[in-house]
Amino acid sequence: MLLNYAIGEARWVVMKPLQHLTLSKIPFQFAYRRTNGSTYKDIVHLHEGVEFFYIEQGEGEVEIGSSILTVKAGDLLFFQPFQLHKLSMQATDLRPFVRSFAVYNPEWLQPFLRPFPQLTAFHQMIWKRTWERQLFRGLLPEHPVIRHLQRLHAMPAAETATERELEPYALFLIGMLDLLNSHWEQKQDNSHFPAPQQRCSGHTELAMEWIEHNYMKPFQLQQLADQLHLSATYLSGLFRKEIGAKLSDYLAARRIKEACLLLNSSSLALDQIAYRIGICNVSYFCQLFKKHTGETPHRYRMKYHLQADVRSACKEK
Known part of the structure; x- marks a missing residue:
């Protein structure tokens, strides 16, 4: 019997599988357009790294701590290291749940960001700050962020990559952070996005x-x-x-x-x-x-x- 979890009224109770992705040996992992044709319910995730999670098709709820977010196609969520989160998504064979995600070790990425102080600061916010909502809404397939995310389709798996061969994945993440930073600054100017606060790990x-x-x-x-x-x-x-x-x-x-x-x-x-x-x-x-x-x-x-x-x-x- 594997260790099981689910969320109930802002606390976690034993019910559903915990999916734990470790990055100890591989600093970058991803999946492009992963599809479920049946309801994806009460699945609790925990990752060692930062995760970007894009919903291309489907709708449902995501729980992060005591927050419950209604999500749908075009939403890009991000999760911080060791942050438990539960996904409950509606799906059928005719309307499957389709998502892409990238998970990476933020400490591995840090040296690549040193020449870019503004991106380094934004990365620190994604990684360590408390956000009112950990998602960017309305990112349709033609949006620059999602067009960049689609590059995952052509990227080989990172499992066997050498340290030098991992550089393209770092460049991919730098581009992703740059586009998200521009998007976030635009939303901030319009008062749509509250500034994040310092996050204290529980x-x-x-x-x-x-x-x-x-x-x-x-x-x-x-x-x-x-x-x-x-x-x-x-x-x-x-x-x-x-x-x-x-x-x-x-x-x-x-x-x-x-x-x-x-x-x-x-x-x-x-x-x-x-x-x-x-x-x-x-x-x-x-x-x-x-x-x-x-x-x-x-x-x-x-x-x-x-x-x-x-x-x-x-x-x-």
């Missing part, structure tokens, strides 16, 4: 960020609590109240996500995989993995490689 977001950087080490709650200047008891209660699940369950889900990746992409032995996700006891790792996925690590790996062999055989035909 303790739960800071805890999730700490886990993202430390899940591969043996976990001690007191160490995390000390980092946040809280008592361990208070932190545990706060996390469960705001997220709707135990902090230990969230940590376990993050570790199992990484274990799945290692099982699929490497020939590491199970004890080595367990060690890489901060678990010293391989028997406990196997029990935890089966609890979260319904399968043993060995069976999960065999099934993945069998499916890969089938896909490869189909391509050869």
Whole structure:
């Protein structure tokens, strides 16, 4: 059973899947015109980086913290690192939900922005400030921002790119920020967009960020609590109240996500995989993995490689 979340009256309760995109190894990821032909409801997202999310077709609601936004085609949203947000979109086969998104590590982009102080300041606002509404409305396909976003269609996946090969993605983001900055300044002049305020990361977001950087080490709650200047008891209660699940369950889900990746992409032995996700006891790792996925690590790996062999055989035909 994977860790599940949904939002209810400004708090998160256990219901629907959490989709967590990590950028530890790849600083830029994207999808162009991803489509759903059925209702996309109560899906909670959490990303390590900044995300731009464009709705090309569809309508529904997005919840960010205690804010509920009605969204529709032509809306471009942005989400900050480790900011939980829930999407509920109406869709059918005849009127599917179509969206494109780009997620990137803001710290990776910073050096590319140094020659541009105005863009650096705008990027800091997107990244760290509190906005009344985290979206730009009415950006139809012919708008310069969206025409620029359409360049994603011709860009190769970044998963295997070298550091030098990542430069085009940085240039893409710089162009995106430049166009959004111009659009935002125009809206500000017309008093349509309140200036953002300094954003203070909540303790739960800071805890999730700490886990993202430390899940591969043996976990001690007191160490995390000390980092946040809280008592361990208070932190545990706060996390469960705001997220709707135990902090230990969230940590376990993050570790199992990484274990799945290692099982699929490497020939590491199970004890080595367990060690890489901060678990010293391989028997406990196997029990935890089966609890979260319904399968043993060995069976999960065999099934993945069998499916890969089938896909490869189909391509050869």
